Amino acid sequence: MILRLDYIFFGYRVIKIEESELPRALTYLLGARMQARTSEGGEIVIPERSLSKYRKALRGINYSVSECLGVLGFLKRNRNRYGLALGILALLVYYILTIGRVWDVRVSGNEEITTAQIKSALADSGLSEGARWGSFSRSEVEMSVLKNYPELSWINVNRRGVVAYVDVREMSGNDVPDKAPGFSNVVSAVDCVIEEITVVSGVAKVSAGETVKKGQILISGVLPAELGGGFTRASGIVKGRVSESAYVKVGREEEILVSAEKELSGLSVTIFGKTVNILKKYGNLDMECDIIETTDKYVAYGGRVLPFSLNRSYIRKKVTERVVYTDEQLVKIAHSRLASMRLSVISDGELISVRTDGGFDGDGYFAKSDMFVVKDVCEEKIIQIG
Amino acid sequence: MINTKKQREEKSGSRAPASDFSLEAWGTGKRQSVLLEGVVGIKNFAKNEIELKGKKCDFFIKGAEMSIIIYENRAIEIKGRIYSFELVGGEDRK
Numbered sequence: 001m002i003l004r005l006d007y008i009f010f011g012y013r014v015i016k017i018e019e020s021e022l023p024r025a026l027t028y029l030l031g032a033r034m035q036a037r038t039s040e041g042g043e044i045v046i047p048e049r050s051l052s053k054y055r056k057a058l059r060g061i062n063y064s065v066s067e068c069l070g071v072l073g074f075l076k077r078n079r080n081r082y083g084l085a086l087g088i089l090a091l092l093v094y095y096i097l098t099i100g101r102v103w104d105v106r107v108s109g110n111e112e113i114t115t116a117q118i119k120s121a122l123a124d125s126g127l128s129e130g131a132r133w134g135s136f137s138r139s140e141v142e143m144s145v146l147k148n149y150p151e152l153s154w155i156n157v158n159r160r161g162v163v164a165y166v167d168v169r170e171m172s173g174n175d176v177p178d179k180a181p182g183f184s185n186v187v188s189a190v191d192c193v194i195e196e197i198t199v200v201s202g203v204a205k206v207s208a209g210e211t212v213k214k215g216q217i218l219i220s221g222v223l224p225a226e227l228g229g230g231f232t233r234a235s236g237i238v239k240g241r242v243s244e245s246a247y248v249k250v251g252r253e254e255e256i257l258v259s260a261e262k263e264l265s266g267l268s269v270t271i272f273g274k275t276v277n278i279l280k281k282y283g284n285l286d287m288e289c290d291i292i293e294t295t296d297k298y299v300a301y302g303g304r305v306l307p308f309s310l311n312r313s314y315i316r317k318k319v320t321e322r323v324v325y326t327d328e329q330l331v332k333i334a335h336s337r338l339a340s341m342r343l344s345v346i347s348d349g350e351l352i353s354v355r356t357d358g359g360f361d362g363d364g365y366f367a368k369s370d371m372f373v374v375k376d377v378c379e380e381k382i383i384q385i386g
Numbered sequence: 387m388i389n390t391k392k393q394r395e396e397k398s399g400s401r402a403p404a405s406d407f408s409l410e411a412w413g414t415g416k417r418q419s420v421l422l423e424g425v426v427g428i429k430n431f432a433k434n435e436i437e438l439k440g441k442k443c444d445f446f447i448k449g450a451e452m453s454i455i456i457y458e459n460r461a462i463e464i465k466g467r468i469y470s471f472e473l474v475g476g477e478d479r480k
Contacts, residue, residue, distance in 0.1 A: 019432070022431050023427075023428040023429055023430055023431045023437075024428075026428040026431060026454065026456065027427040027428050029456055030425065030426070030427065030428065030456050030460055030462070031426075031427075033458045033459070033460060034456070034458070035455075035456060035457055035458050036454075036455070036456045037453065037454070037455040037456070038431070038453045038454045038455075039453060042431070042433075
């Protein structure tokens with residue numbers, strides 16, 4: 001039976017009358033011009049506000065009246081349950097205050113750029129935990145983040161309930177801008193001795209064994225008359241022997257970053273693929289820290305993996321600490337750092353020879369390496385015509 | 387059978403004289419409504435049969451799952467699956 005809205009909100013009663021007396025009761029109500037509707041079961045539904053009038057109209061009829069139903073009836077029955085009323089009121093206030101706000105921002109798709117950096121950029125554009133959904137425009141946030149982070153090629157902000165899901169794509173190595181049109185020479189990027197030169201297009205201007213300066217033309221894009229004249233885009237492979245050095249100084253006293261104890265920063269449960277957050281410390285993790293995430297899965301007897309898992313994330317803050325090194329520690333640390341620097345210098349070439357030296361000075365230890373490396377020394381330089 | 391409320395309003399000119407009774411009916415194949423004015427009493431009310439008393443005649447309505455709505459202007463609306471509607475009488479009643 002479909003009830004009227006005013007019956008539901010302002011209360012109604014159901015009158016049960018014996019089947020044999022129902023026609024007489026309805027006739028009384030018809031004569032008294034009182035509105036009534038019967039259900040398919042023969043009950044009469046009346047509004048609560050007119051109960052006394054109905055009682056008067058149905059005098060002489062045997063009937064029973066239900067308690068007050070609807071919202072008004074619920075409130076009357078529970079009028080002494082202050083806790084219930086307070087609870088409903090608190091829930092309404094909480095709902096109104098929180099439903100329109102962003103509870104969480106989840107970033108995915110990033111590899112090189114950290115989540116904290118992206119969240120910081122989103123916060124600058126107005127999207128952060130606690131912000132009102134209506135206070136920012138999602139498309140403007142996307143454009144603003146793309147403008148500030150040219151390393152990103154795409155970003156999308158989606159709202160699902162109270163969570164903002166941010167999906168990003170970074171520029172891949174294939175996204176290299178096309179070469180500018182025009183003609184060019186190949187010049188030397190550093191002072192070096194030419195080891196080998198292979199010309200793909202253009203005219204070689206140096207040969208193996210020559211010493212060249214930085215900026216000197218190695219392959220020319222200007223074609224001589226015997227080759228038809230004109231200009232071309234010079235290209236080729238030129239390897240030169242380059243002198244490189246690496247230097248490290250380690251002080252006797254240093255401030256270093258030390259990892260503190262790890263602390264729990266988030267706890268969630270994944271059930272049938274849906275993740276539910278139980279605990280999360282909000283805020284951008286823009287401090288120096290390690291982030292450790294663990295997932296515990298459970299296996300039932302027989303080796304069957306159960307469809308739920310417990311996910312925990314920890315942060316291990318880094319704090320600065322002052323340390324004083326012994327001589328042995330100084331030498332060890334200095335040479336370890338020097339080795340890392342050497343690797344980065346020779347990473348794009350071939351090491352020919354290296355000479356390493358070190359010594360104590362007044363406030364620490366220094367170490368240095370002088371190296372000869374053979375590597376690609378080409379650099380393109382556009383020919384300005386006219 | 388009149389099928390839509392709009393059609394019902396357009397057909398209101400086909401009412402009988404207001405001193406006796408008036409009747410309007412509408413609905414679909416599964417559920418119909420009959421609105422009667424000029425009813426003075428309900429003689430019988432069961433799920434599959436309703437008997438109404440008018441000033442000069444009686445109304446017999448047969449159907450299933452029927453319910454009655456009484457309005458403050460003494461109009462009666464019967465909702466449900468209505469199979470037949472019969473009007474009996476016509477003698478003057480005092």
